[in-house]
Amino acid sequence: xxxxxxxxxxxxxxxVAFRAFYAEALPIVFSYLYHRVGGRRAIAEDLTQETFxxxxxxxxxxxxxxxxxxxxxxxAKHKLLDHYRREEREERRLALAYSAEATEGxxxxxxxxxxxxxxxxxxxxxxxxxxxxxxxxxxxxxxxxAHALGRSVHAxxxxxxxxxxxxxxxxxEARDG
Amino acid sequence: MAERDPVAAILEHVEHPxxxxxxxxxxxxxxxLNELGDDEGHHRRTVGRLRRSPxxxxxxxxxxxxxxxxxxxxxxxxxxxxxxxxxSVSELGPFPLVSFRGTVVAGPVDQATGTPIGDVTYASxxxxxxxxxxxxxxxxxxxxFGDAGAVARDGDIVTFYSSRxxxxxxxxxxxxxxxxxxxxxxxxxxxGTLAFSWATACVxxxxxxxxxxxxxxxxxxxxxxxxxxxxxxxVWVDPSDGIVLRIEVAQARRSSSESLDLVGxxxxxxxxxxxxxxxxxxxxxxxxxxxxxxATNQTVLSSVRLGQPMPTVELPLxxxxxxxxxxxxxxxxxxxxxxxxxxxxxxxxxxxIEALAARDDVDVVVVVDPTIYKIEERVHDMxxxxxxxxxxxxxxxxxxxxxxxxxxxxxxxxxxxLLFGADGNLEGVYAGDxxxxxxxxxxxxxxxxxxxxxxxxxxxxxx
Numbered sequence: 001x002x003x004x005x006x007x008x009x010x011x012x013x014x015x016v017a018f019r020a021f022y023a024e025a026l027p028i029v030f031s032y033l034y035h036r037v038g039g040r041r042a043i044a045e046d047l048t049q050e051t052f053x054x055x056x057x058x059x060x061x062x063x064x065x066x067x068x069x070x071x072x073x074x075x076a077k078h079k080l081l082d083h084y085r086r087e088e089r090e091e092r093r094l095a096l097a098y099s100a101e102a103t104e105g106x107x108x109x110x111x112x113x114x115x116x117x118x119x120x121x122x123x124x125x126x127x128x129x130x131x132x133x134x135x136x137x138x139x140x141x142x143x144x145x146a147h148a149l150g151r152s153v154h155a156x157x158x159x160x161x162x163x164x165x166x167x168x169x170x171x172x173e174a175r176d177g
Numbered sequence: 178m179a180e181r182d183p184v185a186a187i188l189e190h191v192e193h194p195x196x197x198x199x200x201x202x203x204x205x206x207x208x209x210l211n212e213l214g215d216d217e218g219h220h221r222r223t224v225g226r227l228r229r230s231p232x233x234x235x236x237x238x239x240x241x242x243x244x245x246x247x248x249x250x251x252x253x254x255x256x257x258x259x260x261x262x263x264x265s266v267s268e269l270g271p272f273p274l275v276s277f278r279g280t281v282v283a284g285p286v287d288q289a290t291g292t293p294i295g296d297v298t299y300a301s302x303x304x305x306x307x308x309x310x311x312x313x314x315x316x317x318x319x320x321x322f323g324d325a326g327a328v329a330r331d332g333d334i335v336t337f338y339s340s341r342x343x344x345x346x347x348x349x350x351x352x353x354x355x356x357x358x359x360x361x362x363x364x365x366x367x368x369g370t371l372a373f374s375w376a377t378a379c380v381x382x383x384x385x386x387x388x389x390x391x392x393x394x395x396x397x398x399x400x401x402x403x404x405x406x407x408x409x410x411x412v413w414v415d416p417s418d419g420i421v422l423r424i425e426v427a428q429a430r431r432s433s434s435e436s437l438d439l440v441g442x443x444x445x446x447x448x449x450x451x452x453x454x455x456x457x458x459x460x461x462x463x464x465x466x467x468x469x470x471x472a473t474n475q476t477v478l479s480s481v482r483l484g485q486p487m488p489t490v491e492l493p494l495x496x497x498x499x500x501x502x503x504x505x506x507x508x509x510x511x512x513x514x515x516x517x518x519x520x521x522x523x524x525x526x527x528x529x530i531e532a533l534a535a536r537d538d539v540d541v542v543v544v545v546d547p548t549i550y551k552i553e554e555r556v557h558d559m560x561x562x563x564x565x566x567x568x569x570x571x572x573x574x575x576x577x578x579x580x581x582x583x584x585x586x587x588x589x590x591x592x593x594x595l596l597f598g599a600d601g602n603l604e605g606v607y608a609g610d611x612x613x614x615x616x617x618x619x620x621x622x623x624x625x626x627x628x629x630x631x632x633x634x635x636x637x638x639x640x
Contacts, residue, residue, distance in 0.1 A: 015210060020394060022206055023387075030197040045201050052205060056212045109186035117191045136188045164184050171187070 018059075022052070025069045029076045036080055036133040038122015039115070047083055051076040080130075081148060087126030107171050120170035128163030135160060388413060390423055486601045487512070490577050492544065492570035495553055500542055500570050502577060506601035509622045510540040514577070514593040515569075517545055517555050527559045529594070532615045534567045538623040547571040596622050604628055 029051055034044040055072045058065075065071050121129055127149070134145040146156035385399045395413040413423035487503025487510075494500055502512055511533055533541045545552055556569055570577070596618070598604045605618075605628040614629065621628050 015213060016389075016394075018209070018213060019206070020389070022209065023394070026202055026205075027194060027196055031192075031195045034195045035192045041198070045197065048197065049205055049208070052209055053212065056209050060213075106183040107187075109183060109189070112187050114191045114193070117187045121188075121191075132184065132188075136185050137192055167184060167187075 021068050025072050026052075028069060029072060032073065032076055033080060035118065035121075035137060036129075037083070038120075038124075038129060039118035040122050043083070047076070047079050050079045054079065084126045084130035084149075088130075105172070106168055107175060112171060112175075116171060116174050120167055120174060123170045124163060124166035127159055128166050131156060131159045132163045132167060385411075395423070484602050487595070487597060487603065492572055492577060495545075495556060495569040495571060500568055502542060502544070502570070503597070503601065507599055508540050509538070509599050510542070510597040510601075511536075511619070511622070512577075512595040512597070513541065513543045514595075515543050515545050517552060517559070526612060527563065527565075528612050529615055530560065530567060531563055531565050532612065532619070534565045536619055536623070539619055542568050542570055544570045544572050544577050547573050596628065598622065598625065 026048070030044055030048045033047045033051070034041065037043040037047065051072060054075050058075070121132065124132070130149060131145055134140045134148055135142065140148065142156055142160065143153050145160070146153045149156060149159075151159065383399055384396050386397045388395055388397055390413055398412050398414055400410045400412060410424060410426045412425075486506075490502040491499050492502065503510075513530060513533060515530065530543060533539070533543075545556065552571070560566070596604045604622060617629055620626075
């Protein structure tokens with residue numbers, strides 16, 4: 001994901017510059033998180049808050065930050081991963097039904113509204129959502145997704161396969177009411 | 178050819194910019210500034226956001242303490258600076274009664290000599306102190322003391338130079354200068370630089386970006402058609418208070434007012450307003466031409482004031498006869514100062530006069546500036562097609578204009594409506610484009626109810 005930025009430095013002792021940085025970075029961070037939590041605004045807000053609070057704490061330990069928007073996006077990604085892990089822990093008590101790879105029964109992408117897709121992404125298990133988001137929204141390779149999630153490549157491929165099934169079923173469920 | 182991954186196809190376009198909620202954005206910024214040790218953010222903390230935070234009970238307690246401090250801070254610093262910048266003209270914050278700030282470093286010039294005329298220092302209680310350099314006496318009519326109509330407050334004493342009489346005069350500023358306005362365009366007047374009314378403002382502007390000017394994050398508004406002056410200009414507005422900090426005229430076209438030629442000096446010019454000062458100050462001076470007559474002690478005008486009757490002013494009427502403003506107690510009266518320097522029904526707001534003339538429960542007098550080119554012809558051109566007949570008074574002496582602190586298109590903001598109750602006392606003053614609410618306003622006046630307060634308008638309501 002390419003992030004264009006015009007703010008080159010954030011200084012702790014310069015609230016004006018911080019405001020400018022915030023004004024530029026906030027919509028980018030929020031939008032990034034919003035899509036990766038399945039369009040759930042409240043969760044995106046919480047993660048945005050965690051991200052910027054983390055940024056401010058880090059800012060306080062250094063005089064300035066170069067390329068602050070990519071930097072805060074890095075924090076956002078970590079916060080997102082933490083969120084996925086928290087959600088996954090919550091879901092562990094639920095039995096995940098294993099499904100074979102979904103090769104059939106997909107809805108026509110052209111007839112699938114973005115809102116439905118986003119909603120479906122938000123309704124599948126957290127670990128699967130994390131894998132799908134990294135793989136398809138962030139364009140990471142499977143090994144990169146595996147590295148980010150702390151799993152083996154094989155386990156990640158399995159996770160992606162389950163995620164694809166869940167995602168498809170969630171879309172169909174929404175479509176069929 | 179390999180079939181495309183359906184997940185990739187479905188999610189291909191799902192990502193698009195999503196704006197955070199403004200209240201959330203502001204609350205988070207306050208929290209962050211608090212963490213950074215910037216007290217400015219404290220007083221705008223919102224409890225709603227904190228309720229979702231783990232430590233919200235403690236936070237609300239803290240917020241309550243800040244809320245107490247907020248009232249004091251709000252008085253000292255009425256214009257909180259926003260962080261999430263507006264993206265449309267309608268979002269540019271409330272138009273302040275105080276209007277502009279700083280020094281005009283490249284003001285308008287004397288059109289005859291090409292040099293700036295005069296230095297103006299104006300200030301009023303509760304307002305920004307302003308130092309402006311420039312000539313606001315264009316057209317030979319009236320006086321527009323910087324943007325005194327927006328800066329001066331009720332009760333201020335202003336010393337000014339009147340080009341009409343070539344004299345230095347003193348004016349007690351009345352309530353007309355604190356007239357509310359419905360038009361957000363009023364916020365975009367070329368404040369402090371050209372002293373034009375809201376009608377010359379960038380009423381159809383669009384936000385095209387944001388830039389820092391002197392540490393203030395401004396919103397840049399592109400104005401493809403600046404009213405009256407015409408042409409293409411950009412203005413940089415402080416979104417927290419609507420103050421224009423910079424104006425850059427790319428192209429100017431001839432003014433719609435045939436008696437004025439305002440084009441040449443403006444094209445290609447840029448004005449910057451800087452040197453903000455805040456404080457309670459009370460002086461107002463103007464450096465007039467050397468041959469001006471000092472009439473300070475001879476001419477003290479009494480402005481119209483809320484709750485007080487209109488001073489008696491007798492004016493000739495178009496078509497013959499005279500009328501006395503502030504005349505007959507017993508019936509509600511509307512005195513409408515009609516800015517006909519701006520042509521066209523939308524600009525001159527003929528609809529307002531139509532609405533006034535349609536009332537049989539309110540007496541109406543319309544006052545016009547007789548120095549406007551072919552004024553009687555213009556009046557007929559405007560009103561005859563809509564079959565409106567109202568008394569039109571000619572303010573040849575400027576006595577009536579003095580009562581509202583400026584020329585018709587100057588300080589008071591274009592068309593100005595003074596409303597007097599049945600007891601003969603001034604109930605309210607309206608300026609700007611309030612056409613849609615005029616029936617509501619007049620209903621209240623006729624029934625003796627409190628006059629409605631102005632409210633924000635939307636982009637769709639702009640002319």
